[in-house]
Amino acid sequence: MTERAQANPGRRTVLGAGAAVLGTAALGLPGTADAAERSGGHGGDHGSPLDLPVPTVIGHRGTSGYRPEHTLGSYQLALDMGAHIIEQDLVPTKDGHLVCRHENDITATTDVSAHPEFAGRRTTKKVDGVSLTGWFTEDFTLAELKTLRAKERIPGNRQKNTLYDGRWEVPTFEEVLQWADREGRRRGKQIWLYVETKHPTYFRGLGLGLEEPLAKLLRRYNRHRAQSPLILQSFEPSSIQRLSKLVASPRVVLLSGAGSRPWDFVATGDPRTVDDLVTPAGLKWMASFAQGIGPTLDLIIPKDASGRLTTPTSLVRDAHEQGLILHPYTMRNENSFLPADFRRGTDPNAYGDAFGAFRTYFATGIDGIFSDNPDTALLAAEDFAKN
Numbered sequence: 001m002t003e004r005a006q007a008n009p010g011r012r013t014v015l016g017a018g019a020a021v022l023g024t025a026a027l028g029l030p031g032t033a034d035a036a037e038r039s040g041g042h043g044g045d046h047g048s049p050l051d052l053p054v055p056t057v058i059g060h061r062g063t064s065g066y067r068p069e070h071t072l073g074s075y076q077l078a079l080d081m082g083a084h085i086i087e088q089d090l091v092p093t094k095d096g097h098l099v100c101r102h103e104n105d106i107t108a109t110t111d112v113s114a115h116p117e118f119a120g121r122r123t124t125k126k127v128d129g130v131s132l133t134g135w136f137t138e139d140f141t142l143a144e145l146k147t148l149r150a151k152e153r154i155p156g157n158r159q160k161n162t163l164y165d166g167r168w169e170v171p172t173f174e175e176v177l178q179w180a181d182r183e184g185r186r187r188g189k190q191i192w193l194y195v196e197t198k199h200p201t202y203f204r205g206l207g208l209g210l211e212e213p214l215a216k217l218l219r220r221y222n223r224h225r226a227q228s229p230l231i232l233q234s235f236e237p238s239s240i241q242r243l244s245k246l247v248a249s250p251r252v253v254l255l256s257g258a259g260s261r262p263w264d265f266v267a268t269g270d271p272r273t274v275d276d277l278v279t280p281a282g283l284k285w286m287a288s289f290a291q292g293i294g295p296t297l298d299l300i301i302p303k304d305a306s307g308r309l310t311t312p313t314s315l316v317r318d319a320h321e322q323g324l325i326l327h328p329y330t331m332r333n334e335n336s337f338l339p340a341d342f343r344r345g346t347d348p349n350a351y352g353d354a355f356g357a358f359r360t361y362f363a364t365g366i367d368g369i370f371s372d373n374p375d376t377a378l379l380a381a382e383d384f385a386k387n
Helices: 033-038 072-081 116-121 159-164 173-187 200-205 211-220 237-244 263-268 280-287 315-321 354-362 374-386
Strands: 056-059 085-092 098-100 123-127 130-134 193-197 230-234 251-255 292-295 368-371
Touching: 056 072, 056 374, 072 085, 072 173, 072 374, 085 173, 098 173, 098 211, 173 193, 173 211, 193 211, 200 237, 200 263, 211 237, 230 237, 237 251, 237 263, 280 315, 292 315, 354 368, 354 374, 368 374
Parallel strands: 056 085, 056 368, 085 193, 193 230, 230 251, 251 292
Antiparallel strands: 085 098, 123 130
């Protein structure tokens, strides 16, 4: 890989080489100064993304390779394993509470189908242009949602995770903030959270806007500052722009596959696609209100028709030139999720050469990575830092 020298940072900071050109304004974070003034400056006892090691290991939905995703059990295991940041996805309830689910469709991630009292809630909706049939968080009050239990989303791939079906309930984001504060006091260190607004345009259309209640919670728990141990993320740039006016917490724009369009672009008639956003001009635009991007790994190294990796794109270099960090998603250990180069054997659910895949992605110069298996990612990052 051509950027191997740059990408072997050891403990270099998240905004290290690529963002150094930004100077000291807002602790090296572009686009946060105005929001920081609105939130009362940069004070407080929290750290900043400058404190995070590179490669940063992000526990994807906690440790979803080992526990049902977005449960306190999944988050706790990620923390115990040593993940640098732990991810939460947020959707609202009917009465406006923010809860941690990857999607508002909870059919596959809870036991709702086993509750006859909610049989009449099953319905078909169109979410971001996709027709879905099931049960949705916005049709439940928090009290009703709390009667459900979480379960493994993909039991066909992760049969062992079904052992924990029913063990944990659906957590509210406030409960996660309280958990992080408790664990931080117990461990004597900050617990970093990586928080995504899911389908923000869709929910705003229902009168359940995500950004305002999220900002209120961040302020309540003192995670609203430029130095707070928390990163905000969304696939909709307008959600990140809205959040930038409410809090100073660092922000990342997520990017789907080449040729796709963020749903807020579709809703407003913006013709741009992800292809436009990963150009130097698009990256410069995002750097005006965000500190990083979270591209799918295929935007870092595309695959050919057989699923094998090809030549890395210039995205890492181009993003760093704009002072943006890169936290691509998602690495999983199972063969079915790995590039064909690193699959081993014929069982799609067996582990492949995840270490080889991590090594290849780290060599491009990315600043971190989302992983369902943070223990594997941490070992891979340790190996990479030694070489």
